[in-house]
Amino acid sequence: MQLRAPRGTNDLLPASAQAFDFLEQAAHRVFSRYGYRLVETPLFESTEVFVRGIGEATDVVGKEMFSVLSPQALARLCDGSAPKADEQLTLRPEGTAGVARAVVEHGLAASGAAPAKLWYRGSMFRHERPQKGRLRQFHQIGAECIGAASPSADAEAIIMLMRFFEEAGLASSLLRLLVNSMGDENCRPAFREEVRAFILEAADGLCDECRRRADTNPLRAFDCKSPTCKEVMAAAPRITERLCDECAGHYEAVKARLDAAGIVYEEQPLLVRGLDYYTRTVFEVQVDVGLGAQNAIGGGGRYDGLIAQFGGKPTPGLGFAVGLERIVLALEASGGIPVSPLAPQLFVAAVDADSRAAAFALACRLRDAGMRVELDHQDRSLKSQFKLADKSAAPWVAVIGPNELTVGSATLRSMSEGAEQQVRLDATEDFARIVNTMKEGL
Ligand SMILES: [Zn+2]
Numbered sequence: 001m002q003l004r005a006p007r008g009t010n011d012l013l014p015a016s017a018q019a020f021d022f023l024e025q026a027a028h029r030v031f032s033r034y035g036y037r038l039v040e041t042p043l044f045e046s047t048e049v050f051v052r053g054i055g056e057a058t059d060v061v062g063k064e065m066f067s068v069l070s071p072q073a074l075a076r077l078c079d080g081s082a083p084k085a086d087e088q089l090t091l092r093p094e095g096t097a098g099v100a101r102a103v104v105e106h107g108l109a110a111s112g113a114a115p116a117k118l119w120y121r122g123s124m125f126r127h128e129r130p131q132k133g134r135l136r137q138f139h140q141i142g143a144e145c146i147g148a149a150s151p152s153a154d155a156e157a158i159i160m161l162m163r164f165f166e167e168a169g170l171a172s173s174l175l176r177l178l179v180n181s182m183g184d185e186n187c188r189p190a191f192r193e194e195v196r197a198f199i200l201e202a203a204d205g206l207c208d209e210c211r212r213r214a215d216t217n218p219l220r221a222f223d224c225k226s227p228t229c230k231e232v233m234a235a236a237p238r239i240t241e242r243l244c245d246e247c248a249g250h251y252e253a254v255k256a257r258l259d260a261a262g263i264v265y266e267e268q269p270l271l272v273r274g275l276d277y278y279t280r281t282v283f284e285v286q287v288d289v290g291l292g293a294q295n296a297i298g299g300g301g302r303y304d305g306l307i308a309q310f311g312g313k314p315t316p317g318l319g320f321a322v323g324l325e326r327i328v329l330a331l332e333a334s335g336g337i338p339v340s341p342l343a344p345q346l347f348v349a350a351v352d353a354d355s356r357a358a359a360f361a362l363a364c365r366l367r368d369a370g371m372r373v374e375l376d377h378q379d380r381s382l383k384s385q386f387k388l389a390d391k392s393a394a395p396w397v398a399v400i401g402p403n404e405l406t407v408g409s410a411t412l413r414s415m416s417e418g419a420e421q422q423v424r425l426d427a428t429e430d431f432a433r434i435v436n437t438m439k440e441g442l
């Protein structure tokens with residue numbers, strides 16, 4: 001039987017892996033300008049981290065988590081007893097919960113200290129029904145700012161996110177930034193009751209899931225993907241008309257700072273995140289190309305209630321996450337990924353068996369000097385080495401044979417023009433000069 005990658009997973013072959021790497025580099029460049037620093041938390045955490053950090057009433061926690069079992073826990077399960085609390089582990093379905101857990105555990109956002117501004121990248125895991133655009137292992141980049149309550153932190157994160165997309169090659173004309181405020185513990189409970197009443201009234205037009213949400217988490221009905229639910233919910237009460245003075249002031253200040261930075265956005269009063277710890281600012285970025293109806297490529301919001309759920313002192317925070325698979329689809333649809341294929345700059349070819357050692361040594365020296373150099377490892381003929389060089393897209397071939405060894409040089413041939421010149425084998429800087437005149441990535 002031929003072995004295959006598990007359902008819902010993708011091998012990131014070199015082209016995809018390089019595209020992801022390109023996006024991570026772009027994030028690194030942009031986020032560091034804003035004082036965000038890279039953090040890496042474990043790929044799995046106590047299940048409790050996600051129960052607290054995402055919420056039990058969500059699909060993610062209720063249906064989609066991959067559990068990790070140690071051999072001991074598995075044995076206990078098979079014996080019919082429950083795994084111990086510290087044996088209940090889960091692969092991370094998103095990045096925020098683990099970062100929030102780490103911030104509390106290491107005291108990174110102590111009161112009085114500057115906020116912890118952290119970003120992460122990597123694989124996330126959800127046991128979803130495999131379908132187009134839904135993977136069981138997918139990749140995200142995200143950022144969290146924990147410890148700052150001011151609307152300027154919200155605006156900074158949103159601006160940073162938009163600059164990241166631009167740096168990645170998505171023109172701002174292709175992007176739509178939606179913003180909203182979800183209120184806080186002062187103004188939202190009454191709003192939630194209003195939405196619950198609305199759902200019960202409009203129940204006939206809503207899906208089963210949304211009807212159930214009236215009892216569990218009415219605001220999640222705004223997230224429902226069903227077109228009929230969307231239509232019904234469009235007439236629901238709007239949070240922006242119910243904000244308390246503090247929340248309204250915060251929202252105005254965020255928008256004023258976005259305006260001042262020249263960031264174009266749309267206010268979207270139906271943009272609501274169903275999790276209790278989201279407060280005030282929420283945002284989402286949609287793209288016009290490559291993704292069809294499910295066109296969100298990133299989003300986030302303020303979550304002033306989250307840190308307290310991890311046993312920390314109440315600490316304001318906010319963050320966002322973007323999906324790399326989706327950004328790559330959008331980039332491909334909008335004209336490709338500006339990534340150098342990193343072809344070798346030079347191919348070293350040996351004329352006969354006696355020249356191979358010298359060819360190998362030359363390749364090693366040139367690589368040590370920083371050049372991308374390839375050579376044959378299959379004892380090919382000279383003719384077939386040239387074919388290989390051509391296929392690898394190397395613009396130069398250095399040929400070493402008996403004649404070259406006698407005079408201590410290589411014959412350097414331009415693959416595009418066929419012109420040849422002699423370069424001394426020990427003149428590494430001459431190779432570098434000639435090879436580097438070619439444009440990067442050719
Ligand atoms: Zn629905």
Ligand SMILES: [Zn+2]
Nearest residue numbers: 184187244247
């Ligand atoms: Zn409020």
